[in-house]
Each structure stands twice: as C-alpha cells, then as structure tokens.
Amino acid sequence: MAYENIIFEIEENVAIIKFNRPKALNAINPALLADVRDVLEKIEADPSVKVLILTGEGEKAFVAGADISHMVNLSPLQARLFSQEGHDLMFKLETLSIPVIACVNGFALGGGTEIAMACDFIYVSENAKFGQPEINLGIMPGFGGTQRLSRVVGKAMAKELCMSGGMISAREAKDIGLVNKVFPPENLWEETMKTANVLASKGKVSMRAVKQCIDRGFDVDMRTGCYMEADAFALCMASPDGKEGMSAFLEKRKPEFKGEVS
Ligand code: DAK
Numbered sequence: 001m002a003y004e005n006i007i008f009e010i011e012e013n014v015a016i017i018k019f020n021r022p023k024a025l026n027a028i029n030p031a032l033l034a035d036v037r038d039v040l041e042k043i044e045a046d047p048s049v050k051v052l053i054l055t056g057e058g059e060k061a062f063v064a065g066a067d068i069s070h071m072v073n074l075s076p077l078q079a080r081l082f083s084q085e086g087h088d089l090m091f092k093l094e095t096l097s098i099p100v101i102a103c104v105n106g107f108a109l110g111g112g113t114e115i116a117m118a119c120d121f122i123y124v125s126e127n128a129k130f131g132q133p134e135i136n137l138g139i140m141p142g143f144g145g146t147q148r149l150s151r152v153v154g155k156a157m158a159k160e161l162c163m164s165g166g167m168i169s170a171r172e173a174k175d176i177g178l179v180n181k182v183f184p185p186e187n188l189w190e191e192t193m194k195t196a197n198v199l200a201s202k203g204k205v206s207m208r209a210v211k212q213c214i215d216r217g218f219d220v221d222m223r224t225g226c227y228m229e230a231d232a233f234a235l236c237m238a239s240p241d242g243k244e245g246m247s248a249f250l251e252k253r254k255p256e257f258k259g260e261v262s
Contacts, residue, residue, distance in 0.1 A: 005032035022058035065110030086143035203241035204259030
C-alpha cells in the first residue's frame with residue numbers, strides 16, 4: 001500500500017519508514033502520524049520483520065517538528081488530541097517488539113527530536129541538528145520532549161535545550177549521550193543498514209527480552225528490574241532459539257534463529 005506522507009519499504013528482514021514531506025522538511029501532521037501508526041501495526045504482525053529504521057526523505061531533514069501550519073489553527077482541545085496521538089505513537093514505537101533505529105540525516109527538531117528519542121538508539125550524519133525549539137513559538141514540547149529528554153541527557157541539559165530553544169550539532173548530541181554514533185553523510189545509511197543487519201541476525205525472542213528489560217527496568221527499582229530480567233531470562237532459556245544458539249556454539253556452526261516462543 002502506498003502512503004501519502006511516508007515511504008515504507010522492507011529490505012529482507014529490515015523495515016524502513018522514510019518521512020516523506022520534504023517540502024515542509026518532513027514536518028509531522030495528523031495524516032503522517034496515521035500513516036506511521038498503520039505501518040507499525042503491519043510490522044508488528046509480520047514475523048519476518050526483525051528491525052525497523054526511521055529516516056527522512058530528502059537531503060535536509062529527518063523531521064523538522066510538528067507542522068506549524070497545522071498547529072497554528074488548533075483549539076486547545078484539538079491540540080490535546082494531537083498531542084495524545086503523538087504520545088500514543090511514541091509509546092507504540094518504544095514498545096515495538098523489534099529494535100528501532102533512528103537514522104537522522106539532517107534537522108531533527110521538536111517532534112523530530114521526540115520521535116528519535118522514542119527509538120532504541122540514534123545514528124546521525126555530521127550535519128544533523130537537534131533541538132526543542134517550541135519555546136521560540138510560544139509553546140512547549142508536546143510529544144514527550146520534556147519527559148524523554150531529561151531521562152536521556154539529565155534534567156539540567158534537558159532544561160537548557162527546552163528553555164533556550166537552541167539547536168545542537170551532531171557532535172554535541174553525541175557528547176551529551178543523545179546519539180550513539182556520528183557518520184559522514186555519505187556513510188550514514190550504509191552504517192545504519194550494517195547495524196540493522198547485525199540486529200536482524202539475532203533471535204527475536206531474546207531481542208525483545210533485552211529491549212523490554214532495559215526499557216521497563218529503567219522505570220522501576222533495581223531489585224524489581226532484576227526480577228524482570230530473571231523471568232525474561234527463563235523465557236529465553238525455554239525458547240527454541242535459546243537451545244539453538246547454545247547448541248550452535250557447541251557444534252561450531254552458525255545458529256538459525258526462528259523467533260518462536262515454543
Ligand atoms: N512546520 C511546517 N513547515 C515547516 C516546518 C515546520 N515545523 N519546518 C520547516 N518548514 C517549511 C518552511 O516553512 C519552508 O516552507 P516554504 O516556505 O518553502 O513553503 C520549508 O519547510 C523549508 O524551510 P526553510 O525555508 O525555513 O529552511 P531553512 O533551511 O531556512 O531553515 C529550519 C530550516 C529547520 C531551521 C527552519 O525551517 C525552522 O526553524 N523550522 C521550524 C523548526 C521548528 O520550530 N520545529 C518545532 C516545531 S514545534 C503539541 C504537539 C506537538 C508539539 C508541541 C505541542 N501539542 C499538541 C501540545 C511539537 C511541536 C513542534 O515540533
């Protein structure tokens with residue numbers, strides 16, 4: 001199915017969503033949110049998909065934020081709905097059972113930074129720029145920026161970014177721990193795909209267990225997190241992939257993971 005606001009492709013086991021409104025620097029409107037939501041449902045239902053990459057179409061932007069021409073006319077109630085739709089999508093991305101990589105090839109501002117933070121990790125090109133510039137518009141982050149940013153980079157840095165509305169470079173984003181790796185623009189896609197293929201070669205059951213334990217464990221105390229880890233570990237041990245991975249090591253062959261729970 002073709003979408004109006006995104007390009008959706010699957011390359012072997014890797015699904016790719018490209019935000020595709022380049023004339024508006026891929027700014028987010030409700031139609032784009034709906035397209036992404038639809039695709040995430042398809043991805044979750046397709047056992048062959050093992051990794052998702054989000055990126056922006058065009059040379060300039062990942063996502064330059066929520067579409068200001070849409071937001072300017074919203075009533076407070078409509079704004080709440082738009083914000084809620086955004087939050088729902090971020091949670092959906094965050095809790096997707098497969099790893100999600102944000103491949104940031106330019107501006108990631110406002111909602112763009114917020115989408116990238118809802119991914120498992122972020123790879124960027126040297127020309128990427130991050131920021132929460134909503135304060136410059138007399139508003140504030142509405143897709144989780146005040147919450148996720150402080151959890152990723154700490155309260156003081158999150159406050160500086162959200163209060164100043166300033167942009168930071170790819171290198172600064174790396175220095176504060178917002179992004180994992182910075183590449184020259186011409187290498188970004190290849191490097192992202194290389195990592196995606198590494199992740200796609202692992203077992204889906206243990207991949208999901210790792211993702212859930214790290215994410216959910218972050219919100220609870222250490223002891224509860226370790227109980228969660230013990231349960232998830234038991235699930236991995238009970239899964240055919242667990243047996244296959246360890247047998248393959250002992251038999252000196254490559255494992256063939258099936259991603260089945262039993
Ligand atoms: N929305 C709509 N159009 C945008 C846009 C955006 N966010 N960003 C860029 N564009 C459009 C420009 O208007 C321009 O359109 P034309 O004039 O060509 O028709 C085109 O993209 C190219 O942009 P520029 O000509 O400005 O390109 P430059 O290279 O000069 O500058 C820029 C690039 C990214 C620095 C600049 O475009 C810029 O500052 N853009 C705005 C960035 C921004 O402020 N982003 C944050 C948006 S606010 C909430 C829900 C969500 C949110 C908040 C609350 N609730 C409902 C509670 C989230 C808010 C945001 O994300």
